[in-house]
Amino acid sequence: MDLDTARTFVAAADAGQFQEAAAELAVTQQAVSKRIAALERELGVRLFTRTARGAELTIDGQAFLPHARELLRVAERAVASVRTGSRPLRVDVLASRSAASGLMRGFHRAHPEIELDVVWLFDIETAVAAIRSGSIDASFRAVAVPGRPLPEDIECARVLDEPLQLLTGPAHALAGARSVNLAQLAGHRIWMPGIVPGTEWAAYYDDLVAEFGLTIEATGPNFGSDALLDTVADTPALATFMGEHTRLVWPAGHDLRRIPVTDPTPVYPHSLIWRRDNPHPALAALRDHLDSAQPARPGSNVWTPSWTPAWTQR
Numbered sequence: 001m002d003l004d005t006a007r008t009f010v011a012a013a014d015a016g017q018f019q020e021a022a023a024e025l026a027v028t029q030q031a032v033s034k035r036i037a038a039l040e041r042e043l044g045v046r047l048f049t050r051t052a053r054g055a056e057l058t059i060d061g062q063a064f065l066p067h068a069r070e071l072l073r074v075a076e077r078a079v080a081s082v083r084t085g086s087r088p089l090r091v092d093v094l095a096s097r098s099a100a101s102g103l104m105r106g107f108h109r110a111h112p113e114i115e116l117d118v119v120w121l122f123d124i125e126t127a128v129a130a131i132r133s134g135s136i137d138a139s140f141r142a143v144a145v146p147g148r149p150l151p152e153d154i155e156c157a158r159v160l161d162e163p164l165q166l167l168t169g170p171a172h173a174l175a176g177a178r179s180v181n182l183a184q185l186a187g188h189r190i191w192m193p194g195i196v197p198g199t200e201w202a203a204y205y206d207d208l209v210a211e212f213g214l215t216i217e218a219t220g221p222n223f224g225s226d227a228l229l230d231t232v233a234d235t236p237a238l239a240t241f242m243g244e245h246t247r248l249v250w251p252a253g254h255d256l257r258r259i260p261v262t263d264p265t266p267v268y269p270h271s272l273i274w275r276r277d278n279p280h281p282a283l284a285a286l287r288d289h290l291d292s293a294q295p296a297r298p299g300s301n302v303w304t305p306s307w308t309p310a311w312t313q314r
Contacts, residue, residue, distance in 0.1 A: 001039075001042070001071070002038075003071070003072065003075055004035065005035045005036075005038060005039045006039075006068045006071050006072060007025070007072060008021065008025060008027075008031075008032055008035040008036065008039075009035075009036060009039055009047065009064075009065075009068050010065070010068050010069055010072060011024050011025055011032075012032060012036060012048065012055060013057055013061065013065050013068075015054075016053070016054045016055060016056070017053075017054035017055060018032045018033055018036070018054070018055055019054075020054075036048060043060075043064070045058070045060040045064075046058050046060065046061070047060060047061035047064060048061055087115075087280075088115035088116055088117045089114060089115065089116055089117070089137050089138075089280055089282035089283060089286065090116075090117040090118075090119065090135070090136045090137050091104060091116065091117070091118055091119070091136065091137060091138045091139065091140075091286070092118075092119050092120065092121045092127050092130070092136050092138070092139035092140065093118055093119075093120065093139075093140055094120060094121065094122075094139075094140060094141075095120060096120065097225065097246055097247045097248060098140075098243070098245075098246060099160060099162045099243055099244075099245035099246060099268075099270060100140030100160075100270055101118070101247075102245050102247065103140070103159070103160065103270075103290065103293075104116065104118055106289070106293055107285075107286055107289045107290075107293075110289055110293070111282075111285060111289065114282045114285060115282075119136060121136070121139065122199075123196075123198070123199050123200075124139075124141050124143070124145075124148075124199070124200050127139035127141060127273070128150065128151065128154060128273070131154060131273065131274060131275050132151065132153065132154070132275060134275075137274060137275075137278055137280050137282075137283050138272055138273065138274040138278075138283060138286065139272070139273050139274075140159070140270050140271070140272055140273075141156075141200060141270075141271055141273055142200040142201065142203075142204055142268065142269055142270065142271065142308070143156050143200065143271050143273060143309060144156075144307045144308065144309050145200055145203045145307055146203075146307050150273065153275055153276050153277070154273055154274070154275060154276070155273065155274055155275070155276045156271045156272065156273040156274075156309060157271060157272050157287065157290075157309075157312060158269055158270070158271045158308070158309050158310070158311050158312070159270055159271060159272050159290045159294070160245075160269075160270040160290075160294070161267040161268070161269055161270075161302065161304070162243045162244055162245050162246075162267055162268045162269075162270060163243075163244045163260070163261070163265050163266070163267050163302075164241045164242070164243060164244070164261050164265070164266045164267065164268060165241070165242050165243070165244055165258045165259060165260055165261060166180055166185070166190075166239050166240075166241065166242075166258075166259040166260075166261055167229075167232060167239060167240045167241070167242045167256055167257070167258055167259075168232065168239040168256065168257050168259065169232050169233040169234065169235065169236060169238075169254070169255070169256060169257075170233075170255040170256075170257070171236035172236050172237075172238075172239055172257075173188070173236070174188070174239065174259065175257050175259075177259055178259075178260075179259060179260040179261070179262050180259055180260075180261055180262070181261070181262050181263035182212045182214070182261060182262075182263060182264065182266065182303075183212070183263070185212070185214055185261075186212070186213045186214060186215075187215065188214075188215065188239060189215055189217060189237055189238055189239070190214060190215060190216045190217065190238075190239055190240060190241060191216075191217050191218075191219075191228075191231070191232070191238045191239070191240050192205065192216055192217070192218055192240055192241060193218055193219065193220050193221065193222040193223075193228065194218075194222045194228075195216070195218040196218075201268075203305070203307075204268060204305055205241075207305040207306070208266055208303070208305075211303070216241075225248060226250075228240060229248065229250045229254060229256065230254075232256065233250070233253075233254035233255070233256055241261075241266075242258065243268055244258075262301070263301065264301045264302050264303040265301060265302045265303065266302070266303045266304075267302045267303070267304055268304075269304050269305075269308040269309070271309055272286075272287065272290060
């Protein structure tokens with residue numbers, strides 16, 4: 001059923017005159033008459049009776065009126081559900097304990113009035129497809145991996161350089177160090193079962209291994225961070241890399257050590273990506289927040305892959 005016709009019927013019913021309904025709708029009286037006649041043909045009943053005072057609803061018109069009003073209310077709710085800024089901003093943070101998740105928590109504290117939907121998508125291809133389809137508004141990713149450029153309609157901005165730390169158990173050979181440099185890590189077994197070939201973080205660690213001669217093992221099933229922490233705590237020969245802003249909690253008996261890595265400090269480059277023509281006003285607010293709340297960047301003695309996007313100023 002045509003919504004303009006239903007709207008015309010309700011206006012005529014409320015006004016009691018086709019002429020007043022026409023003035024309210026900014027159309028001619030003839031247009032009102034044609035719409036009412038078309039609606040009556042569609043329904044197979046008469047909706048109005050013409051009188052000296054104007055137009056009165058028939059019994060069928062009275063029965064149809066509350067349903068026509070509800071039809072218009074449903075249509076308005078449908079439009080409102082997708083009106084710019086009326087729906088939650090939907091952002092992918094990859095993992096709940098990640099640095100990106102912390103950035104979004106900070107945004108929520110700064111802007112509690114903005115509704116958010118936070119999701120966890122696995123790989124960058126899935127995230128980009130979701131952004132392009134409108135399923136999400138933005139995603140935090142490491143981008144610009146060689147051979148996999150972003151589509152032209154996707155924008156990106158580097159938002160956080162997260163230093164890596166070495167995580168060891170109490171019996172590891174480096175457990176007592178205040179810091180370790182990358183050269184010291186050559187020959188040590190660094191276990192990271194969460195590295196999946198083809199992902200952007202796999203590309204990052206492949207470049208790190210190639211440049212500094214490290215040994216990173218991704219063998220065995222990935223049972224999650226709790227199982228990883230249990231194994232590192234109990235195995236003196238194993239250590240793992242952990243982002244400085246990654247939030248983890250472990251039993252006190254594990255006595256795990258988070259040790260800064262230096263000379264140079266490897267940093268993981270987080271970027272925000274979004275579709276260039278996305279009009280959601282909260283997306284602009286998120287970008288402004290990330291610009292203004294940017295943590296102090298590591299010094300000049302840092303390492304990132306050659307494909308890392310440059311920092312830009314808005």
